[in-house]
Amino acid sequence: MQQQSPSSAVGVIGLGAMGMGIASALLEAGLPVIGCDVSASTRDAFVAQGGRSVATPAELAAECDVVVLVVVNAEQVEAVLFGEQGAVAGLAPGSLVIQCATVAPSFARSLGERLTAAGLEMLDAPISGGAAKARSGDLSVMSSGSEAAYAKGQAALEAMAATVYRLGDTPGAGSSVKLVNQHLAGVHIAAAAEAMALGMSMGIDPDTLYEVITHSAGNSWMFENRVPHILKADYTPLSAVDIFVKDLNIVHQTGRELRLSMPVAASALQQFTAASGAGFGREDDAAVIKVYQRLSALELPAANDAQREGEP
Missing domain, CATH: 1.10.1040.10 (N-(1-d-carboxylethyl)-l-norvaline Dehydrogenase; domain 2)
Known part of the structure; x- marks a missing residue:
C-alpha cells in the first residue's frame, strides 16, 4: 500500500467503554480524532459526539500519525496492526502506535521490535482507571518507550491521562x-x-x-x-x-x-x-x-x- 503523508489526527482503534472514553477525552481536548470499530452503531455514536470514524484500521492509518489501540487482547492487537486491512502497512514512517491493551510483556517486547523494523514508534502503554476516568481524561498510564515516542504522543497522553508513569525506554516495562x-x-x-x-x-x-x-x-x-x-x-x-x-x-x-x-x-x-x-x-x-x-x-x-x- 502506498503510504500517504501523515496528518496531525489521532486515531483510536477500539471504541468500547474504555476506547470511547479515551476518544471522547481526546476530542474534548481539541485534538482531531478518528475512531475505528467493527460496530457501525458504535462508530455512529462517536460521530454524533463530533468525531470522525472509519470502518477499518487501514483507512484510519491513511489519515493519522498517532494511533491508540484500545482493543481486548494480543490477538486483536495483531489483527488491527498486521492483519488484512491492518494499520501498519498504511502508516507513514515515524508514526506512533500507543498500545493500551493488557498483553504479556514478551508480546509487548516483540511488538516493539516489529514496529521499529517497520519504521514506526511504539509506546507500551497499558491503562488503569476504568471507563469513567477514561472519559474524564484521568487515566493512569503505565508506559515505556523511546524519547521520540513520548514526544510524538505527548498531546494525546496529556489529554487521556492524569498520570503517565515512564517505566523504561523500550516496550515491555509498561506491560x-x-x-x-x-x-x-x-x-x-x-x-x-x-x-x-x-x-x-x-x-x-x-x-x-x-x-x-x-x-x-x-x-x-x-x-x-x-x-x-x-x-x-x-x-x-x-x-x-x-x-x-x-x-x-x-x-x-x-x-x-x-x-x-x-x-x-x-x-x-x-x-x-x-x-x-x-x-x-x-x-x-x-x-x-x-x-x-x-x-x-x-x-x-x-x-x-x-x-x-x-x-x-
Whole structure:
C-alpha cells in the first residue's frame, strides 16, 4: 500500500467503554480524532459526539500519525496492526502506535521490535482507571518507550491521562507493571467475593458487613469498589469476568516463563474461570461471587424493583 503523508489526527482503534472514553477525552481536548470499530452503531455514536470514524484500521492509518489501540487482547492487537486491512502497512514512517491493551510483556517486547523494523514508534502503554476516568481524561498510564515516542504522543497522553508513569525506554516495562496491577486486582476481587460469601453464610447483614470492613484493616480498593455491585445485585459489566480470565491467564503464562510459582493468582484464576464456565463471563467481575451461590446455599442480595425495571 502506498503510504500517504501523515496528518496531525489521532486515531483510536477500539471504541468500547474504555476506547470511547479515551476518544471522547481526546476530542474534548481539541485534538482531531478518528475512531475505528467493527460496530457501525458504535462508530455512529462517536460521530454524533463530533468525531470522525472509519470502518477499518487501514483507512484510519491513511489519515493519522498517532494511533491508540484500545482493543481486548494480543490477538486483536495483531489483527488491527498486521492483519488484512491492518494499520501498519498504511502508516507513514515515524508514526506512533500507543498500545493500551493488557498483553504479556514478551508480546509487548516483540511488538516493539516489529514496529521499529517497520519504521514506526511504539509506546507500551497499558491503562488503569476504568471507563469513567477514561472519559474524564484521568487515566493512569503505565508506559515505556523511546524519547521520540513520548514526544510524538505527548498531546494525546496529556489529554487521556492524569498520570503517565515512564517505566523504561523500550516496550515491555509498561506491560510488566500492568501485569502486577492485574494480578493484585484479580486476587483482590476474588478475595472480596469470598469474604462477602463467608460473612453472609454466617448470617451477617451484607450492608453492615460492607460498612464495617470498609472502615477496617481488611479493606481494599477493590472491596470498596466492587462489593456495592453485589449489594445492589447490579452486574452490569464495567469490567467483565472474562477480562480477568484473560489477564490472570497472562499472569500465569508469564509466571511459567519466569519459572515463578504464583498459587494465589492461580486460585483467583480458577474462581474467575468457574464463573465464566457457569455463564457469567460477560457480567461484571463482581459476579465471581456467584460461584459460591452455585456451590452452596448462599443467598445473594436481589435487585430492588427499580433495578428490575431498569430505572436509575
